[in-house]
Amino acid sequence: METKKIEEKWQKYWEENKTFKTDIWDFSKPKYYVLDMFPYPSGVGLHAGHPEGYTATDIVSRMKRMQGYNVLHPMGYDSFGLPAEQYAIETGNNPAIFTKNNIEYFTKQLKALGFDYDWDRVIATSDPKYYKWTQWIFKQLYNDGFAKYVDMPVNWCEELGTVLSNDEVIDGKSERGGYPVIRKNMKQLCIDQPKFAERLLEGLNEIDWPESTKEMQRNWIGKSTGVEMDVDIVGGGKFSIFTTCIETVYGITFFVLAPDGDLVQQLMPRITNKDEVNQYIAEVAKKSEMDRTDLNKGKSGCRLEGVKAINPVNGKEVDIFIGDFVLANYGTGAVMAVPSHDQRDFEYAQVHNIEMIQVIDGADVSKQAFEKYDYLGKGCKLINSEEFTGLTVEEAKEAITEKLVKMGVARRTVNYKFREWIFARQRYWGEPVPIVHMEDGTDYVLDDEELPLELPILDNYKGQDGKAPLENATEWKQYTRKDGKKGLRETSTMPGSAGSSWYFLRYIDPNNDKEFADKKLLEHWMPVDLYIGGPEHAVGHLMYSRIWNNYLYDKGYVTVKEPFKKLVHQGMILGENGIKMGKRYPEYAVNPLDVINEYGADTLRLYEMFMGPLEASKPWSKSGVEGARKFLDRVWRLVVESGTVKEEENKNLEKPYHKMVKKVTNDFEALAFNTAISEMMIFVNACNKETIIPKEYAEGLVKLLNPISPHITEEMWEILGHNKTIAYEEWPKYDEAKTVDTDVTIGVQVNGKMRATICYDKGASKEDILKLALEDENVKKHVDGKEIIKEIVIPEKIVNIVVK
């Protein structure tokens, strides 16, 4: 079998005949939309993990097509990103060229793997024809107030000269490059994610996604319900705190404010230890996120001398601190502290020598706090809480809230961890933000006719003095509006996840220059029926896409709330040593192209699907690849060379064949490719024992194997006497009656231990089965001389005889 020739032949055939072109306007057949997470076209090309997810979608896509669906299975490139920019800075070349070359290389590799993508609908997020619509959608968000400028503390990376989002910061260092990141207040273009929080949570209940990913999104949104309470400051002024544990309100012995918040500044005139406070604030500002979390668990902080707060529930005066564990941009930027019932407050109180009051009975609070996790739902009762003493925690929660609400000092509220999505980067290689800062101080969004706002070609792609690279485009920056007014363009670009937040919509109508996609098409093709990609996008891309889609749903542009009906994450492919392939062990890394050259794409695809469950991470094995190749050789010999394929019948193969068709069909649907392949192997093994293989069965086998190993099966299909592609042939059918066994073999147990197996005709009575079981020599041996207490006969399952 000449793998290379066969694969090239069919790849050429598919390309020339446009075999996999989707007739997008054909609504006569049911639709099926299968989607891969599109890759970032790095210079390195594909790695061993790419073909895994891509093959899985390819299998489903090819099967659905053969089952009569109109299938949309597109591919594209998430082509804005840092490596291209770094290349541009180093070489002075336009990153567009670098990106174009990489895309060509990727395309070549993807084609070598034989995927059934419709290559006429390829998109690239860095293509102005594409990002025109990214800008257009952004514009809608901006006009509707979902995107806006907000003054907020951000992660600033001096070395990269840009603002980073939380998920781009790892351990206080930038994800790319590992440079230190500090917090700094800046005016930022943001997308108001919290506005979507509630519906994003609700939406999770209606989609078929891995539980872990849904849970991660829930945690990311971080909804908590509680009470927001106003706290007066002695001598005037007030602030609010948010708590989920209002039942501990009598245990408050201090409050803590965010050191970088506005409130401290307002109180400053009244603070008597200004120097100490200012010094602490300065210290905190210097600290990176890492210092504020890991290194500084020492509960640092500083008492605000001269100001006291009043606990509204009992009028008690307590101290106010500032502490860096309180974040200005979460909740109200201030917290109530109850050291007896919160471990963090407990430790803080110990360090700063603050009084503790136990208000919930049931544990010793001298060594550690008695926290809600331990006291909730246990019937614990309140102490030291005036009229609420004696109530259970649950009763008190309600009663205290009620009282404070009536007093007019508290409100029931919901709080989210979910913050604004900072939507601007001081980078070159991203979508330009279509906003102009006019001379009169207003911000102006470009008209639709002015889109796309294209990136200018620069001489130098590095921003000067930490400024955005687009600041270098002195001419491009200048803007004159139709009315003659002048302004300067926004020089930040959109973050990497902008383009990928809606690409699944564009695939449906990629060349439309009137709108981002035709509404009728969107209505017909959305949602994506199956989406496969790595778990690393569990919160980032998958959250942003849901937000954009949700927004577009509200605006009436798309008709489904949730874009991805079913989501599956493929597992990681590990090196042969069982460790992640990558920089640390390059000797264990596998290049898919090497495998294709040595064994063929069909083998690579088959092997990766046979390794184990799609979702699991699995170690690579060279001998496993060889095993996969051996199987393809065996099928080839059977179908093409053995001479056993005839237009005759063979009853011996009837049951194995129908069983195979059933199992493969169901397993493909369930993405259980490893067991589907195993079933085909079983059938091939059965065929090898026979001298007559009915042609119908051989053709059925070839069709079932086609989605996994498309080239060799196209070749075999042709050899079997067909003159056009197998891609649109009808998927094999099975006869349920022919899949069931007529004689059954079951185990016989005595006292739950296996003693024999018996074989009988299906449909035999329980009595006959039992009789047969008791006739077995070995069963007799264990039963004789003992009293039979119970006989359990479950036809087609088991016989168990209980003796004493």
Added chain:
RNA sequence: GCAGAUGUGGCGGAACUGGUAGACGCGCUGGACUCAAAAUCCAGUGGUAGCGAUAUCGUGUGGGUUCGAUUCCCACCAUCUGCACCA
């Protein structure tokens, strides 16, 4: 710490709603073909004891429910992934 997932032969992994644990593949052992090797084909292959029929142990650990548990329940251990002073 919190959340989610996982744990089965020498290895990758099967096992439907509790019913013959180890399908299928890799590897290994023996045999056929060959001058020989590769390829291919045939047979065997969880541990222990036995020539053997068979017995016994065995799905991370310890309990429980059941005629019967890889599967259900409780506790624990280990690994992976994510989040983490979130009020």
